[in-house]
Amino acid sequence: MQDETGAVETRIMDAIAAATDLSALEDVRVAALGKKGEVSALLKTLGGMDADDRQRLGPVFNQLKIRVTEAVQSRRATLEAEDMSRRLASETLDMTLPVDTDPQFEGRIHPVSQTMEELSAIFASMGFDVAEGPDIESGFYNFTALNIPEAHPARQMHDTFYLTAEEDGEPLLLRTHTSPVQVRTMQAGDPPFRFIAPGRTYRCDSDQTHTPMFHQIEGLVVDEATHMGHLKHTLEAFLTAFFEVDNVAIRFRPSYFPFTEPSMEVDMRCHRDGDKLVVGSGDDWMEIGGSGMVNPHVLTHAGIDVEKYQGFAFGMGIDRLAMLKYGMPDLRAFFGADLRWLKHYGFLPIDVPGLAGGLSNKSLAAK
């Protein structure tokens, strides 16, 4: 009987090994382990045996069933793996084909906007609000209130654009600086004041470093005790943060602006390394803006008590700050809307300037 069992096993095992696909294997399994299968038939014979035979052959048949079951499972796994391999081999894609670029990596933020956001972030950290004012101004706000009366030579030096329209008998004009925002903001509120005013400004001028429209930032602090030392620190702190260097020293040079007294030009320490400007070290000085203590005449025009309040103001060119930091050679290109220029010098929308992570993400610059 045992020999017979051995022969059955050999035949079944051969058939399992010979099955080349899953359905053939299933046929083998049914023929062996199915209700009418050979192994099942053997097991059924146990019921008719005497106790001794059953004792002897029971384990033999059961072991056979286990071995056949395992052999079928093992063969099935092999055949399934072969099937998967065949299927995968037939299912290839050329993964080197180009994919669509995500639009958020196609769009750009203009360098002037990015720079303005940097300025807002830096000055916000020093407690400055952001004020705004109109582009079209009256002679009063652009000049008179800033202590530049009619016929003052400084009026001629502003290359002002005038509109054909008038207000109160005086032609309206395009603001030549952001300083009118000082007066408007002070008139609308009460001291103390601490704000910046960035915006478009206009002068009748055009060459590589002058365009008829450009951007300026004005800064103003008015309270009871702010002095030139505070101005110096504010500008040094700003320039250090903006240019992302260890320390930018500034130098004041006496100058003249009708709306400040004393008035100073602001130079920052720098040097040239080949064509490259290096801010913060070296023996050169670069003019970066104008500043001074707010002239009491301006405070008076703005309705501020000059016996009690004083403060400083400064102004800088935003486009120029951007050029110095990011290396654009020609101001005129800022307003040309050339996509090639905008893609190269512009910023990705995910590149949001902040003080915690640093203002500029060099790794996100145009490649």
Place this chain on the structure above:
Amino acid sequence: MKFTLSWLKDHLDTSASLDEIADKLTLIGLEVEALVDPSETFANFEVAEIIATAPHPEADRLQICTVKSGGGEQQLVCGAPNARAGLVGILAQEGAVIPASGMVLGKAKIRGVESRGMMCSGAELGLNDDHDGIIELEAGASIGSPAAVALGLDDPMIEIGITPNRPDCLGVRGIARDLAAAGLGTMKEDATRPIKVEKKGGTPIDVSGESCPVFAGCRIEGVKNGPSPDWLRARLSAIGLKPISALVDITNYISYDRGRPLHVYDADTLAGTVQARQAKAGESFVALDEETYELNATDCVIADDRGVLGLAGIMGGLASGSTLQTKNVLVESAWFDPVAIALSGRHHNIDSDARYRFERGVDPASVETGLALAVQMIVEICGGTVCAPVMAGAVPDNKKTVRFEPARVHQLTGLEIDEADMQAILTQLGFEVKKGKPWQVDVPSWRPDIDDATQGADIVEEIIRIYGLDEVPATPLPQAAGIVRPSLTLAQRRAGLMRRALAGRGLVEAVTWSFISAEHAAAFDVAQGLELANPISSDLSHMRPSLLPGLMVAAQKNADRGARVINLFELGNEFKAATPGAQRFAAAGLRAGLGGVKTWTAAARPVDAYAARADAEAALAACGVATDTLQVLSVDTANGAGCYHPGRSGILARNPREPMAVFGELHPALLARFDIDIPMVAFEMWPETVPEPKAPKQAGSDIARPALALSNLQMVRRDFAFEVESPIPAADIVRAARGADKKLITSVRVFDVFEGGQLTEGMKSVGLEVSLQPTQATLTDAEIEAVCEKVTAAVVKATGGRLRG
């Protein structure tokens, strides 16, 4: 303002070097703009003597000269007619850069004869127009000495920028005064002597009107006008003024030496009384620039009994000026009102050294001292007999005393300065200090800029600029405790979010001019008065009423450069009326050319208006608008949308009275007007139309999100296809379906639209996917069926369409 080092040293006794002087000038507010050392220009030029000449074998007009210089003898070929043995002139050595031509001198062979170096003419050295011969120096010039020294051109020239508040430094003596105060030497005595009258009787002078309070004149008879002495010519040349004649040069010299403009008349051309008066309407005169100026009553003129001689303080007349034949002169030294001169000069558009000084404020005290200096120099150089000076009117008294509290220095600068130092600085600058509480400080007559109404700031500036601005201690601003509060307004925050939302959609931010051309402005109905009176070009003449023209022009330019997918946006102001503040902040985006280039998965596709709508919705969403609640209205229901294609555009609004954005294809007629040959879609959106969020009852209570109710029950989705008349908007169908069961239906989505095929002409099929979300219990088949029937009924009722089988 230009001057030379030796000129400065006429007034300042100093041992400081040129660099020290230049640095100090900048640090005290007299910014050095240029330093020119002419000895550098003549580095390879030296004095040399022609010791022998021989005829050139090949050319009659050339000579072979043997020249002796500091380095020995050399041979050169020279074509100058005056080249001869014994002539001492200027030799340019190899490597010299010839000033007139910029040419670098090398070895040369001229008609076969070797020539080393070149004897130079005045023209070649850029000194004068003398081309006819080489320079002949006076005997005694040392052979081999530098040319700059021999030519008297070794005097460095300094150019400084003078701010409008410092008319006193438009004269060298004023600059010297500032330097002396800053510790760079001591002022020399003024060598001007009082006028010594030699003859009675002068030219009668008179003043009237308000613009000229004083007019002093002095007649000098029997002068001999001619070229100025070399020292005077050299100084004027060094600062870029052309020497003309002694009489003219002397007035120019005093203008730069003292900041005191003068005028010299040929007295023999004058008739009767010379007077300063207002011009009469209809008067005119021919000025020194040979232009005729028509005058009006606001102009102050100098006139005689026959008529106008010159525009006072601005430019003299051609007929009455001095010439080389002039024998008798009248020297004018007057003072004119700065505002009158500024207005008159601006009106006639004349720039002159005199106007420049008078409109900034000439020292009234120099009316007499300037006249005396002029008379002294004329007599020294041109001879003549001095008549008694005449003065009409009176020198205006501009004496001013300002109050000054020394504590202001610390208050404004943060710097502690000894009162004694303050007093010393002010005194050196010519102020007189009377200590007290507060100090009384007398302002010198040459400082019209110092103002009593600046709470002492003007005096602080004088002290600090001389004391040294470098000393100002950098001091942090006091900072409120805690973390700084947000600084941006809602509008500013929205602008930042919109900018990044639009760039995130692949649009590239442009900054275009605020002004556009007249033609483009006309296409956009620009309001009256928004035209510039003095545009820089005809393309930039009108304030933009919309951001579109700038973007359209920019997009076409990019297309012309070969760009195919052009996606631009801009945030900025539109100008609605010629009033300060009549500007509206807008966002606009423009897509032009292709929506996408052909790829391996898709063909190239043109821009379409739906992308513009999506852009508009992105901008609105960035401002906090729930865009799924917006209606799309047709453009003819609102104004100002005439630039869009009426059938392919829309207005986004919460209700018809509150449009927030407009979008669509740009009108073909508009594109034609702009000469645009690519398709364009655009949107415009105005953040101010988006209401501010309501302030929360309690600060911060609007930050937390509302509670989220999620259902665990299975969502059911059912598809429908409705056949409706083609013009029926998809939004009507969606709205009807949505309204069928507001509780159960959570979304209705259009997934298919088509016309043609088996459909009747004029009909379209719209496929909807309706999502049902039960919240109480799983939906039974019967319940689902009931909702589907309600959806169908609602759509059929609203649209007159039918459910397709």
